Amino acid sequence: LKVVLGDIGVSVVTAENGRVALDRLASQDFDIVFMDVQMPEMDGYTAARLMREKNYSLPIIAMTADAMVGAEQKCLDAGYSEYMAKPIDIDLLVNRLAEHLSGEPVAETEAATLSPITADQAPALDALPDEPDKIVSSLPMTNPKFRNIVEKFVTRLGDQLAAIDSAWNQRDYTELKRLGHWLKGSAGSVGFTQFVEPARAFEQFAIDKADAHIPDAIQKLHSIYSRIDVEPEQKAQPVLEIVKPLKGYVIPEKLTSRYLETKPKLRPIIGKFISQLSARCDVVEAAVTIKDFHEIEKFGYWLKASGGSAGFSAFTEPARDLENYAKEKQLDSIKHAVGVIRLLNSRIVTTDVE
Missing domain, CATH: 1.20.120.160 (HPT domain)
Known part of the structure; x- marks a missing residue:
């Protein structure tokens, strides 16, 4: 996480356990704490409780691989402010930072130069090749x-x-x-x-x-x-197969974030979301090809949360539907929902994002 946070412009100080974290807090000021619950010498639960007893009021975010029922409440009871399940979703992490920190988020260079995406530039759902022997990161490697x-x-x-x-x-x-x-x-x-x-x-x-x-x-x-491939081949992008929107979906001619004018500090976050959406669509389309329903469900969950956070509420309903379709393994409905999401993506206007 130090690499991730450092590369988005956050100054990071690390501590190898809860006792060291307490010492760090006593010696300098911090804006936020991300703390694992499992650490040697002093675990996160104990450290969070002691931080609150010492009247530290800053946000303390729990990071844990424990997804069992009751894990979140256990963290909150110990004094953590919030709970993030591992593996950590970078987009949710960035959104949490934007919410908690008063400083303006660091803008991505790519976000300032994005050009509108047209429907004829987006890839077809069924045209992506299946390469199960290679493993690539789901992060946008063009960034x-x-x-x-x-x-x-x-x-x-x-x-x-x-x-x-x-x-x-x-x-x-x-x-x-x-x-x-x-x-x-x-x-x-x-x-x-x-x-x-x-x-x-x-x-x-x-x-x-x-x-x-x-x-x-x-x-x-x-x-x-x-099997890791850090430099996957760049494939030719076939023409999008236009789908008829599902009943009840709103497909505007142009799609812009509602936060562009009202929350200028979120513009870098908006740009990041737009940049990552196309790359993540590529990943989910590949997941559809190999029927990786877990990856599809994960994408739906990410889009449901991140789209709204970036001011694109049009994605919320199809993303929620996609997540549910993946849980139920309804392949035809999944393809339809992904097509709708691709269509919405193609109508995003990005020229005003800074």
């Missing part, structure tokens, strides 16, 4: 800042896998658990969700000291790593 984040992660991941091999040779189960927990939370945050479930299983094997399963789990992680 240099996101490419830098992904490349740094891939480099670090290679080092961490070597550390996993070393820890296994030494039967250091504590270190294996720590590395598995790191991978479980970090990989999805940079667009590699393929690691999340294998890393979760690996972490549990380390906790259980399940020697019979750990070698295969490590091999699985190495196998996924070997």
Whole structure:
């Protein structure tokens, strides 16, 4: 997360555990705290409670891979302000920062130069190739800042896998658990969700000291790593197949953010959303091709939240429908909803975004 936050212009100070975080707060001023709930020496729950007892009123955002019922309330009871489930969605993270910080968000260079997208430039739903052997980040790799984040992660991941091999040779189960927990939370945050479930299983094997399963789990992680492609081929973009809007959807001739004039500080966020939407549409279309309903549902959830946050309420209903269709695995309805979202995307007017 330090790389992600640093690349959007946020000054970051890190702490390796809750006790160090308390020391940092005592020695300098901060605007916001992002804190894992699982840390050595002093966990996040204890640290958050002590921060509140010391009358620190700044936002404290929990980060946890625990998605069980009651996890959020446990964080709130401890003193956290909010809860974010791992893998961390970068767009939601940026939106949270925009809400909490009084400073103006750092503008993306790309956001200032975006040109309107026309319908004949968007790709067809069924024309994307299926390349299951390659793994690419779901972040928009055409954006240099996101490419830098992904490349740094891939480099670090290679080092961490070597550390996993070393820890296994030494039967250091504590270190294996720590590395598995790191991978479980970090990989999805940079667009590699393929690691999340294998890393979760690996972490549990380390906790259980399940020697019979750990070698295969490590091999699985190495196998996924070997399939990463940080420079996917640029495919030709076929013409969009226009779909008839579903009943009840509003498809305006031109689509602009309602915040452009009323909330000028959000313009960089609007530009980021527009920039990422096209790239994420490409990802979800590929997911439709291989019937990856989890990825489709994740896209619907992201768009439902991020579209409204960026002032594009027209996306909310089709995004919500898409999320539900993915849960029910209704492929025809999914294709229709994705087509509607593509059509809405093609009508976004971006020339006023700064």
